[in-house]
Amino acid sequence: MKQFLFFITTKSYGAYINLLCFIAPKKATLLAFSLFSHPRKGKLNSNQLPPFLAEAKKETFDNHGLQFQTYRWDGDEKIIFLLHGWESNTMRWKKLLPHLIETGHTIIAIDAPAHGLSEGKEFNVIRYAASIDCVAKKYSPNYIIGHSIGGKASLYYQATYNNPTVEKMVLLGAPSDYAIIFKNYVRLLRLNSRMEKLIHQHYWERFQVKVADFSAQHYAHSVTAKGLLFHDLDDTVVLYEESKKTNQYWKTSVLETTKGLGHSLQNKEVYKKISAYLLQ
Template sequence: MKQFLFFITTKSYGIYINLLCFISPKKATLLAYSLFSQPRKGKLNSSKLPSFLAEAKKETFEKNKQSFQTYRWEGDEKIIFLVHGWQSNSARWRKLIPHLQETGHTIIAIDAPAHGLSGGKEFNVIQYAAYMETVAKKYTPNYIIGHSIGGKTSLYYQATYQNPSIEKIVLLGAPADFKIIFENYIKLLSLNSRMVQLLHQHYWDYFQIKVEHFSAKHFVSSIKAKGFVIHDVEDKIVLYKEGEKITNHWKASVLETTKGLGHSLQNKEVYKKIVAFLSDAN
């Protein structure tokens, strides 16, 4: 029943947007973009934080008049950034953090725009990467671990800001091409060709990017850091071939294949391999 209602709701939105784009293109574009960029879940309640987040050192930053939240677990001078994905928050790292603490390094988790305890209603990779850079100016990161779109953000961050302190990047179930995510959204709502053109133009006007160019193959060409790409063959949210695409273009990376873990990749053996990768002096 839930799937049926979701199908009816999304298709109804699509029909409305398709009609609206002929009457008021601007309103249709803003509505379509907002549905795509505004998460429906992933927020946290500051009075009911998971214990491991409540115990962390919390620090609020501001970027472009928008506040965002970080959590810090103190260690040595080496710093690990944790970058979660869509409709998630820093709580997703609960099982990984004890393993990372074995390295002795400082760990900093960032709540994405419109997620966790961070402000705003809109999520986008460019703003998320700007959050990372704001924190990086105060706490110089050496390693980045990103899950899903957080992994995509990690690649965009390093390609854009060229942070010389970054030595290694771990990607968990990360998409290679934004175009695939974009086209899945178009298909979900059954948007017409005029509406697709309007959305493409919106991305160019708003971000000065072409959807087809927002791809890992363009990002990794300028990344010198070593990469560890972990992807599950049964991932139904971000297909396994996305991990293959990333490593095919990123010569300094290796692909670790799992089976049966799905998109979350929450697994003790995965955590151990991440720690081993970060600890390897080579």
């Protein structure tokens, strides 16, 4: 029943936007972009945090007038950043965290814009990378671990801001080409070609980046930090081919293939390999 309602809702939105783009193209574009960048879930309640987050040291940062939340577990001078994916939050690191604590390093997890306890209604990789930079200016990360779109934001951050303190990065089920995500959205809502062009134009005007160029092909080669990519053959959210492409362009990266773990990659053997990689 839920799937049926979701199908009807998305198709209704798409039909409305397609009609609106001929009557009020600017309004249609803003609506389509808002739906594309607005997460439907992933928020947390500050009064109902799970114990491992409630006990962490919390600190808020400001990114262009919006507050975003971080959580810190103190260790030695080496610092690990954790970056979750779309419609998620720092909760996703609960099972990995004990393994990282065993490394003895300081761990800082970030709730992405519009997720967890962070403010905002809009999410995009560029804003996420800017949030990473805000925290990095105070806590210089040596290692970055990102899942899904958090992995893409990690790589984009390093390519854009070129942080010299970053030694290693771990990307879990991360997409390579933003155009694929965008195309899936267009297909989901069955947006017409006129509407698709309008959103492309809006993206360029707002970020000065073409959707087609927002790909690991165009920036991964500039990242000199070492990389470890995990991707599951059975991932239906972000296909395995995405990490293969990133690995091809990111010359200092290694691709680790798993099977049967899906997109989440929540697995004890994966956690052990991540910890061992950071300690090498």
